[in-house]
Amino acid sequence: MTPTSRPDRKYCGGVSDDEEILVRTTPSSPVGLHRVTDPAGVALPQAARVVDATPELWPDEVLIAVETLNLDAASFRQLSEKHAADGAAVRAEVLDIVATRGKMQNPVTGSGGMLIGTVAEVGPESPLGLSVGDRVATLVSLSLTPLTITDALSRWDGRSERVPAQGTAVLFGRSIAARLPDDLSPDLALMVMDVCGAPALVARVVGEYVERGVAPTVAVLGGAGKSGSLSLAAARDAGAGRCLGVVPSEREAALLRESGLADEVVIADARSPLGLSDAVAAAGGPADVTVVCVDVPGCEQPAILATAQGGTIIYFSMATSFSAAALGAEGLAADVRMLVGNGYVPGHADLALDLLRRTPAVRALFEARLAE
Amino acid sequence: MTPTSRPDRKYCGGVSDDEEILVRTTPSSPVGLHRVTDPAGVALPQAARVVDATPELWPDEVLIAVETLNLDAASFRQLSEKHAADGAAVRAEVLDIVATRGKMQNPVTGSGGMLIGTVAEVGPESPLGLSVGDRVATLVSLSLTPLTITDALSRWDGRSERVPAQGTAVLFGRSIAARLPDDLSPDLALMVMDVCGAPALVARVVGEYVERGVAPTVAVLGGAGKSGSLSLAAARDAGAGRCLGVVPSEREAALLRESGLADEVVIADARSPLGLSDAVAAAGGPADVTVVCVDVPGCEQPAILATAQGGTIIYFSMATSFSAAALGAEGLAADVRMLVGNGYVPGHADLALDLLRRTPAVRALFEARLAE
Numbered sequence: 044m045t046p047t048s049r050p051d052r053k054y055c056g057g058v059s060d061d062e063e064i065l066v067r068t069t070p071s072s073p074v075g076l077h078r079v080t081d082p083a084g085v086a087l088p089q090a091a092r093v094v095d096a097t098p099e100l101w102p103d104e105v106l107i108a109v110e111t112l113n114l115d116a117a118s119f120r121q122l123s124e125k126h127a128a129d130g131a132a133v134r135a136e137v138l139d140i141v142a143t144r145g146k147m148q149n150p151v152t153g154s155g156g157m158l159i160g161t162v163a164e165v166g167p168e169s170p171l172g173l174s175v176g177d178r179v180a181t182l183v184s185l186s187l188t189p190l191t192i193t194d195a196l197s198r199w200d201g202r203s204e205r206v207p208a209q210g211t212a213v214l215f216g217r218s219i220a221a222r223l224p225d226d227l228s229p230d231l232a233l234m235v236m237d238v239c240g241a242p243a244l245v246a247r248v249v250g251e252y253v254e255r256g257v258a259p260t261v262a263v264l265g266g267a268g269k270s271g272s273l274s275l276a277a278a279r280d281a282g283a284g285r286c287l288g289v290v291p292s293e294r295e296a297a298l299l300r301e302s303g304l305a306d307e308v309v310i311a312d313a314r315s316p317l318g319l320s321d322a323v324a325a326a327g328g329p330a331d332v333t334v335v336c337v338d339v340p341g342c343e344q345p346a347i348l349a350t351a352q353g354g355t356i357i358y359f360s361m362a363t364s365f366s367a368a369a370l371g372a373e374g375l376a377a378d379v380r381m382l383v384g385n386g387y388v389p390g391h392a393d394l395a396l397d398l399l400r401r402t403p404a405v406r407a408l409f410e411a412r413l414a415e
Numbered sequence: 416m417t418p419t420s421r422p423d424r425k426y427c428g429g430v431s432d433d434e435e436i437l438v439r440t441t442p443s444s445p446v447g448l449h450r451v452t453d454p455a456g457v458a459l460p461q462a463a464r465v466v467d468a469t470p471e472l473w474p475d476e477v478l479i480a481v482e483t484l485n486l487d488a489a490s491f492r493q494l495s496e497k498h499a500a501d502g503a504a505v506r507a508e509v510l511d512i513v514a515t516r517g518k519m520q521n522p523v524t525g526s527g528g529m530l531i532g533t534v535a536e537v538g539p540e541s542p543l544g545l546s547v548g549d550r551v552a553t554l555v556s557l558s559l560t561p562l563t564i565t566d567a568l569s570r571w572d573g574r575s576e577r578v579p580a581q582g583t584a585v586l587f588g589r590s591i592a593a594r595l596p597d598d599l600s601p602d603l604a605l606m607v608m609d610v611c612g613a614p615a616l617v618a619r620v621v622g623e624y625v626e627r628g629v630a631p632t633v634a635v636l637g638g639a640g641k642s643g644s645l646s647l648a649a650a651r652d653a654g655a656g657r658c659l660g661v662v663p664s665e666r667e668a669a670l671l672r673e674s675g676l677a678d679e680v681v682i683a684d685a686r687s688p689l690g691l692s693d694a695v696a697a698a699g700g701p702a703d704v705t706v707v708c709v710d711v712p713g714c715e716q717p718a719i720l721a722t723a724q725g726g727t728i729i730y731f732s733m734a735t736s737f738s739a740a741a742l743g744a745e746g747l748a749a750d751v752r753m754l755v756g757n758g759y760v761p762g763h764a765d766l767a768l769d770l771l772r773r774t775p776a777v778r779a780l781f782e783a784r785l786a787e
Contacts (some may be wrong), residue, residue: 072689074720088746090715183748184745217748240745315457316446316448317444344459364737365735365736365737368755370556370758372759373759375589377757378757378760382755383737383744383755387745387749
């Protein structure tokens with residue numbers, strides 16, 4: 044390597060003494076403000092229209108060589124419906140979004156997804172504790188991760204959320220990435236990590252009830268899905284009383300019944316106010332804690348009606364409308380605590396991976412999805 | 416009164432023994448599904464296109480004789496702009512909406528407003544605790560309240576949100592109405608009731624901290640506004656430690672400083688991630704509880720950055736984006752609890768009116784707004 048002559052770049056020590064990498068010398072921010080180019084200087088990367096995704100690092104950043112993108116389910120669904128399941132058109136739009144915005148953030152849903160890759164470069168001031176060669180999953184959303192794609196997504200048919208990809212991604216000082224575990228396949232681990240915020244928050248909320256001496260009735264809408272099945276397992280593990288799994292079809296009901304994750308499996312349309320609340324009531328509800336893991340719009344008021352007065356609703360679906368939830372509860376005179384499903388809880392990845400390892404039924408559901 | 420011969424009506428005991436009223440005998444729903452005629456049976460009244468507003472009660476309903484409608488600000492603005500401030504045309508459209516839909520829900524904005532009236536009839540099974548003759552404000556939106564108008568709005572010039580009106584409105588079993596206090600003007604009481612969910616939820620959340628022996632630092636974004644000033648007063652009242660009021664301008668800062676509602680008044684743009692968090696930190700933050708009462712988009716991540724790890728954010732602004740909050744916290748690796756500002760907390764109207772009475776500074780801020 045030779046020193047650069049550009050004033051905003053310099054070579055400095057990398058992760059080991061005998062290594063030098065090129066880093067930028069303008070100031071950087073642990074939350075990535077320095078990468079925001081539109082609107083510059085005022086928005087955080089997630090809210091930004093455009094971020095600078097060039098793969099030259101600031102000293103506290105990490106560069107990832109991308110292997111796979113996992114698009115957020117709500118995002119993929121929106122793209123797929125918009126293009127009537129035309130895979131080539133979906134692929135073209137994803138490429139266009141990344142080229143235009145410098146990140147894979149669906150402009151309609153606002154959501155992103157996550158990625159798997161290998162650490163390619165570690166800035167000398169990175170606090171993340173990663174080493175070159177580590178195989179990692181990023182646990183911050185693609186909606187704020189500077190991303191380039193160099194293979195035109197030629198190995199992807201545009202028909203699934205899992206996108207084989209070549210390119211680069213950048214982690215900031217305050218990002219989250221988890222090393223992929225040795226005992227699970229990367230695809231399986233990624234699938235778990237993608238939804239690991241849900242079981243962690245469910246465990247915390249149920250734990251609060253248990254601390255007060257209550258074993259809450261928990262209803263999980265979308266209980267046979269990824270975040271749903273982990274949420275059911277987490278609820279049980281944290282000391283929940285009755286666990287209800289709500290699913291839309293007999294097929295999913297059979298899957299969930301077989302898993303034994305729920306005490307009661309209910310078939311109901313989570314968008315139907317009375318359909319849902321009647322079904323939950325018949326299965327031993329209303330719920331003290333309702334967990335919304337169904338990524339379709341219109342579940343806000345039905346979830347409220349299925350929840351006991353004084354109960355808690357955790358909205359994990361990115362299709363949730365803030366005003367529908369806020370005005371919906373008011374319109375129903377519902378005294379419910381409504382939580383925005385924060386995807387970050389300390390230790391969330393380890394908790395979810397551990398639940399999967401300890402709960403064969405969850406693992407079987409995940410592996411069945413992988414095989415689909 | 417004589418018994419009816421119609422099979423779906425019967426006379427039964429009213430609120431007192433010597434009174435009989437005519438009620439319907441088909442089943443009713445506490446959330447008003449029985450009044451939805453389009454699409455029948457599947458939508459809640461707020462989502463419905465048309466509701467049945469005929470003033471004959473089901474046993475759990477209450478009939479209100481309407482005095483005044485207060486149109487939602489966004490709704491009135493849309494109507495006024497559409498008709499170029501032609502008051503007669505605005506009036507004609509409001510009459511048409513109510514006649515067509517059976518409720519005053521602006522088809523463009525989706526919003527309604529609230530009303531003042533007098534209780535005219537109380538169904539024998541109504542759980543609302545109202546009596547004939549009570550002067551009340553409805554605290555559920557007009558967008559879901561069955562409404563008839565009988566005076567063609569002849570006393571309204573179509574030029575203000577406040578609409579003198581004659582007609583009837585129906586409250587369901589699970590509606591909310593508050594008796595108007597004798598000691599406050601109806602306009603002042605209505606203004607307080609319009610935002611009463613905010614101080615009630617702030618009081619509850621701060622109270623939870625206090626129960627655990629913590630006097631939390633509370634930051635209210637938009638602290639000089641209606642919901643903001645009441646939230647500051649509620650936080651103090653519930654045992655908060657340091658109270659910070661964040662405002663956008665020197666003018667509002669002067670107002671809030673004079674009120675003494677905050678220990679520290681901070682001027683910052685609530686949409687600026689670093690601007691806000693730096694300002695809050697300089698004033699003694701980060702906050703344990705951050706309350707967002709600023710009705711502009713883009714405050715989600717700034718609020719997260721201004722909040723301590725393990726802290727709580729209550730979003731009251733209808734401009735809040737669910738995905739910006741959820742993904743924003745994840746993207747910042749922020750372990751914060753985020754609450755959707757539910758407009759209903761039991762006792763919210765009384766709590767807010769009581770705060771106004773006991774806090775001259777809050778009352779002065781509200782009265783200054785009334786005089787504007």
